[in-house]
Amino acid sequence: MSAAIGHRGPDSTGFHVDETVAFAFTRLAINGTGAGDQPMCDESRQIVAMTIGEIYNYRQLRDLLVDRGHTLRTRCDTEVVPHLYEEFGRDFVTRLDGQFAVVLFDQREQLFIGARDHFGVTPLCYEHQGGELVFGSEIKAVLEHRAVPCPVDLVGLDQVFTLPGLVSPRTMFDGVRSVPPGTAFEFRPGGRPEVWTYWDLAYPPADRFDQIRRTQAAGGVTDLREARIREGLWGGENFFYERNDAAFRATKAGLYSSPVRERQGEIDCLGHSLVDRERLNGLHDLHRRSYLDVKLRLADHLLGDHGDRMVFANSVEFRHPFLDRELVDFLATVPPELKLKGLEEKYLLKQIARDWIPRRIVNREKFGFTAPGSPHLIRQDDPAIEALLSRERIEADGYFDPDHVERLVREYGTPGFRINVPFETDLLMTVLTFTLLLDLYDLPAYSA
Incomplete structure (x- = not known):
């Protein structure tokens, strides 16, 4: 399993194996290979943990732990994880800031915990079967385990056609799950995974009169089927996201084979939960669109398909300075008119950038990165x-x-x-x- 993802960590490999768990870690070293070898343990060696990525606030966390009597052997960011868990239990993940996937096992409690960072920069997937759990940074590692079957998940295939890409927890493999951003899960041998959300993007409600003005300006949708779909998915019959979904259902029906088409109602990804619908209630349209893009486009498509898989295939790490939790939480409170001023995109960012970046770059028209197809x-x-x-x-x-x-x-x-x-x-x-x-x-x- 570790060899299948050797490209993610060619500098060193570490293992922890006992009667209950087997951990394998392939390390891509940034600052030398010695001090940061994993898995990491607490002082009692009863808590074993692995962390992929980087914990940005580890210095503050390290100081906190030392003040509370913990002994840390290194200056490595990942060593704080088992000690944080020892101090705060499963809530330790709420204290982490960075891009990370974390797994740990508590020998005393016979408890496994896995978590993915707030925005989903770092992947983590797993498969649960017969009271056992198999996990990995990439699905190819999970599929190496002899116990994991790999039929196609047809809802996942439908997501790829319908949305920017796959949306966690769905994958292309039936039974294999991807941990969503801002999400953690726990598992005890012989049991089932219990999943919870530890962070989510939160926008303030839009001004009531602004909602009325936008509804009046938008007009009505003439296709009642499309209106029902939009209301059920996006929280407003006049809110357009990507395409006319009613018409595209007919397109997909023509493309699928007859046996698959007979199951279209079952495999239609829009009939399955995609986002927390309550989070969309009362939002300004710009914030509604932003929330949906974070959930449906950012993590698995942009950060995953175009980011993590590309750079780690070449044994390279990358960083996203704008995906800072405190920065994002602050920007969620900024009024929409400062983000999109008329038809000028990135208005606030451009004002900040004018003192640092050449004007021709600041004023350059936005363009996409597209391949010929x-x-x-x-x-x-x-x-x-x-x-x-x-x-x-x-x-x-x-x-x-x-x-x-x-x-x-x-x-x-x-x-x-x-x-x-x-x-x-x-x-x-x-x-x-x-x-x-x-x-x-x-x-x-x-x-x-």
Whole structure:
């Protein structure tokens, strides 16, 4: 299991194995390899812990622990974790500031605790089966365990089509869960995981008259199905997020194979809980959109797909200075008109930056980072791409409708055809990458 994620820590490997737990840690050292080797223990060696990432406020925490009589052997940030737990129990996680995934085991209480940082910079996933728990920084480590099956999670597949990407706790593997940002869980051998939220983004309610003005300005949605979907998902029938979901359900129905289509009501990701709906009540539209982006786009898509997996594949760590908990908590209280002034985005940030950054950079128009997409790949006449999208392959896998995929291949391969990413969905790119996933993990063809 540790070898499967050796790229995340090529500098050293540490183990702790006893009759109940087995911990393995692969370390990417920033400041030397000696003092920070893990797993770490408390003075009694009854609490063993591993921490990935960095605890930013460890100096303050270390001083607190020393004042309370704890003996710490190193100046490493990760050593504070077992001692914090010893002092504060499971609430220790609320005192951490940083980007981290933490796991620990209390031998005396026979209690395992796992936690992911506030914004989900650092991943943590697990699978629970038969009273046992298997965990890892990446799913590929979990899948190395002989006890873990790996069928496709069709709701996860539907999330990839419908949303910016997967949304924790869902993954592409049925039964494997990703710990959501700001979330912790505990587990006792023979039991089941108990999950709780220790932090969430909190915006103040919008001014009542502002809500009325915005509702009047927005007008009504003519499609009653779409209005019901928006009200149920986003807390307002006039609130638009990404796309017309009623119409896109029909698009997905055409793309899925007949057996999968028969289960569309069951696997439709919008029919499953995505966010805490109560958190959206009474919010200004800008804050509503911001909250949804933090939950549906930031952690698993931007920080995970485009961040953590990319840098750690090359054994590199990265930092996000704007994802500071105190900074984010403060900015949640800043009025929306200082964040978006008219049509000028990042207004407040630009005012702060003018004294530090050249004006041409501050005033530069925002632009996205987009790759050419599947139309470009199809027009390369690459035999490997053609094989992955061939009628024979699509029929054999059983997840998608071969006729529909064939039509998309012809359409996408037309000279001059382009997809306006990110405003239009590259359906074939998802089909392509999903087929590669099936091959990489030897996943089974769909069986009803």
